[in-house]
Amino acid sequence: MRSDPLPLLWLCGPSGVGKSSVGWELFARLSRSGIKTAFLDADQISLCYPLPESGTHRIRAQSLAAIWPNFREEGVRCVVLSGFVDTREEVREYTDLLPEAALTVCRLRVDPAELRERFIARGWRPDLVAEAVAEAELLDLSDFADICLDTDGRTVSEVARMVRERAGGWPPGGPAKTPTGPAETPTGPAPMPGGSASCPVAPPTSGPVPVLWLSGADAVGKSTVGYEVFTQIIRTGVRAAYVDLKQIGALRPAAADDPDGHRLKARNLAALWAGYGAAGARCLIVSGHADRDDTVRGYAELLPGAALTVCRLHAGPATLAERVARRGGGGGPAIPGDEMKGLDSGALRRVAERAAGEAAALDRVKAGDLRVETDGRSVREVAGEVRALLGDWPN
Known part of the structure; x- marks a missing residue:
């Protein structure tokens, strides 16, 4: 280093x-x-x-x-x-x-x-x-x-x-060949080893740490619903933490052996949770892609003692197309790096088609511990069902 x-x-x-x-x-x-x-x-x-x-x-x-x-x-x-x-x-x-x-x-x-x-x-x-x-x-x-x-x-x-x-041509030095992170692996996802000196893990607690992960296809509403769940919980007086994985892993050019950034996101999630847990947070809500079981396991290994529940949100093709179009037009919360914003109609249609294909694939493999339908429902309604399915969560 x-x-x-x-x-x-x-x-x-x-x-x-x-x-x-x-x-x-x-x-x-x-x-x-x-x-x-x-x-x-x-x-x-x-x-x-x-x-x-x-x-x-x-x-x-x-x-x-x-x-x-x-x-x-x-x-x-x-x-x-x-x-x-x-x-x-x-x-x-x-x-x-x-x-x-x-x-x-x-x-x-x-x-x-x-x-x-x-x-x-x-x-x-x-x-x-x-x-x-x-x-x-x-x-x-x-x-x-x-x-x-x-x-x-x-x-x-x-x-x-x-x-x-x-700023004088910031950053100093201009373009240069830089390391691409840990050595590449021939196939499969990037390794995500356990905690190290550079990757603190959450401190031990008196019991399992409740962690809720909102997943699903692009534009299904992972971040919006995740933040709503977080908001509803803190309104009860429970100290909670929320992390949008996309927002803690913005690094480009991506490492050749970790194109989706899961290694960095997992390490950053663990580091953030260590601080939030030490500050008294009783639960963690995460939003982000979780399309493979080994991907989820990679994150879980860096959160020892976590009681992880993956809740997959689902929407049909028409709903996804509507939400993609809305984001393309600048609707919804302002998210740094929203790659749908400003796309033309053809590009937005292709994004919606890919999202629909992803949603169908996730349905076929029955990804996640829970599945919640979002068609025709408000963010508050979806968040309410998620909490109802979890029972007395995070207690």
């Missing part, structure tokens, strides 16, 4: 300014140029609620530090992080735990009128627009960032280009 500092570019700014969109664009550009790059949205590594007394930034910093060695083992050349921060003291919470990071903080800003337009255009929580504008005004009084970039009237692509220019 390398010991030289690993470049970390942190994009911050008010809600709605475009941190995640610009971060993903940078990630995509760098990886296409041959630079092995990782992307993280800070919101996705702190979903443990009710929050521990240490607060949001402490648990995010601990999570980032826990998964950092896993990215290094995969040969990552740089990391792009998007997330809110507004003081030097908050930034220091992260840098204190990341001595091997060469951090550049870039604050994105936009005038209030355009920020309102962007925020409302997202279609998510328009009631928070006033709060976002107030955040922006306070940030404009700050001086903690290394770079401040005005994004008014600029596209995501233009802002991404300008970020790299202002």
Whole structure:
């Protein structure tokens, strides 16, 4: 493993300014140029609620530090992080735990009128627009960032280009041949060994740790239902954790022996759960693909003591086509790297056909411990049935 500092570019700014969109664009550009790059949205590594007394930034910093060695083992050349921060003291919470990071903080800003337009255009929580504008005004009084970039009237692509220019052609060194992670295996999925110094596993508990994994075909609603289950549980006062596997394994170019990223995702999941468990989380909800029994076993081996239940969501071809089209048009929650967004009708039709084929294949092999039909049902209704099938879960 390398010991030289690993470049970390942190994009911050008010809600709605475009941190995640610009971060993903940078990630995509760098990886296409041959630079092995990782992307993280800070919101996705702190979903443990009710929050521990240490607060949001402490648990995010601990999570980032826990998964950092896993990215290094995969040969990552740089990391792009998007997330809110507004003081030097908050930034220091992260840098204190990341001595091997060469951090550049870039604050994105936009005038209030355009920020309102962007925020409302997202279609998510328009009631928070006033709060976002107030955040922006306070940030404009700050001086903690290394770079401040005005994004008014600029596209995501233009802002991404300008970020790299202002950061001196970040990352330092440009394209280079990098390690591709552990040695390739001739056939089959990548090995996912047990815990190591770079992959902490969840601490022992007084009993099995309840873990619910929402799986299924593309566009079936794994993440949406998983987050709804998580929300319903924390509303009861139970401290729970949620992880979307796609959001903790964004690394490109992918390792030749691990094209789906399961090795990295499994290690990062174990590292995150170690921190969430130590913070008092009583259960874990996971969303992501689980189309093979050996894939699931690979994750389970890194979560010793877990009582794992895989719940497969199902939808028919017409429903999947409708959901794919909605995502293509920008509907649903804003997810960094949603590859359906913006596709033309022909491409969306092909995505829907593949999803329908995948759903049929999963039905044939009866994948998962539970199967829940989602056709014609709301997210809340599906989440309610999942919880009903689980009984008194997570108790």
